[in-house]
Amino acid sequence: GAGVSQTPSNKVTEKGKYVELRCDPISGHTALYWYRQSLGQGPEFLIYFQGTGAADDSGLPNDRFFAVRPEGSVSTLKIQRTERGDSAVYLCASSPNRGRVNEQFFGPGTRLTVL
Amino acid sequence: AQSVTQPDIHITVSEGASLELRCNYSYGATPYLFWYVQSPGQGLQLLLKYFSGDTLVQGIKGFEAEFKRSQSSFNLRKPSLHWSDAAEYFCAVGLDQTGANNLFFGTGTRLTVIP
Numbered sequence: 323g324a325g326v327s328q329t330p331s332n333k334v335t336e337k338g339k340y341v342e343l344r345c346d347p348i349s350g351h352t353a354l355y356w357y358r359q360s361l362g363q364g365p366e367f368l369i370y371f372q373g374t375g376a377a378d379d380s381g382l383p384n385d386r387f388f389a390v391r392p393e394g395s396v397s398t399l400k401i402q403r404t405e406r407g408d409s410a411v412y413l414c415a416s417s418p419n420r421g422r423v424n425e426q427f428f429g430p431g432t433r434l435t436v437l
Numbered sequence: 438a439q440s441v442t443q444p445d446i447h448i449t450v451s452e453g454a455s456l457e458l459r460c461n462y463s464y465g466a467t468p469y470l471f472w473y474v475q476s477p478g479q480g481l482q483l484l485l486k487y488f489s490g491d492t493l494v495q496g497i498k499g500f501e502a503e504f505k506r507s508q509s510s511f512n513l514r515k516p517s518l519h520w521s522d523a524a525e526y527f528c529a530v531g532l533d534q535t536g537a538n539n540l541f542f543g544t545g546t547r548l549t550v551i552p
Contacts, residue, residue, distance in 0.1 A: 325480075326480070353538065355539055355540075357539075357542075362544070362545075363544055363545070364441075364527050364529075364542030364543050364544050364545050365481070365527070365540075365542045366542070367539040367540070367541070370538060370539050377538075378538075378539065381539070413480070413481070415481075417538075423469045423488075423531035423532065423538050424531075424538075425471070425483055425486055426483075426540060427483075428473075428480040428481040428482075429480050430478070430479060430480040431480060
């Protein structure tokens with residue numbers, strides 16, 4: 323079956339612009355996660371959805387970052403007034419999470435470059 | 438606070454040789470432990486996981502890992518490397534707390550395999 327997909331695969335933008343990154347999870351997975359991976363680092367947690375609601379957004383670095391999952395499937399990560407420090411690979415993962423820790427299935431990521 | 442340490446940033450090993458990648462975690466209780474592999478341009482793929490039970494777990498591609506509670510370690514091993522094993526390897530910890538189901542990743546170990 324289809325895995326987690328993310329679009330676009332690459333995004334180049336200018337400082338101060340707004341970007342949206344999309345994640346399409348595995349069908350039936352109720353949990354969805356966003357991570358950010360900077361060069362030479364492991365993924366860092368941003369936000370976790372259980373269904374439509376953000377169960378944990380403690381990893382969002384500031385209020386320029388926002389994510390939605392209106393129908394409990396596709397999610398969009400939105401970054402306002404982008405800064406050069408936002409350049410990273412943004413990873414999405416989904417899991418058949420039923421309130422417990424479980425294996426997460428990762429997408430290929432979106433590489434964001436802010437010039 | 439929980440943390441994951443992968444002390445080896447880069448390892449070079451000959452094809453056919455054995456491999457051990459180190460992972461240490463800091464957490465007050467028994468965590469859920471994972472090893473993921475990331476090839477260039479690819480998403481993270483789960484190699485194996487430990488939740489409970491037998492402390493020696495088998496994964497895909499001939500990898501295994503051993504959970505040692507006394508050492509807070511979860512080292513990854515493979516008896517004979519193939520050139521296709523060259524990739525970045527990440528150890529991750531998941532915490533069994535309601536609403537906190539994200540993973541904490543180490544900084545990764547890059548594996549180079551020489552023919």
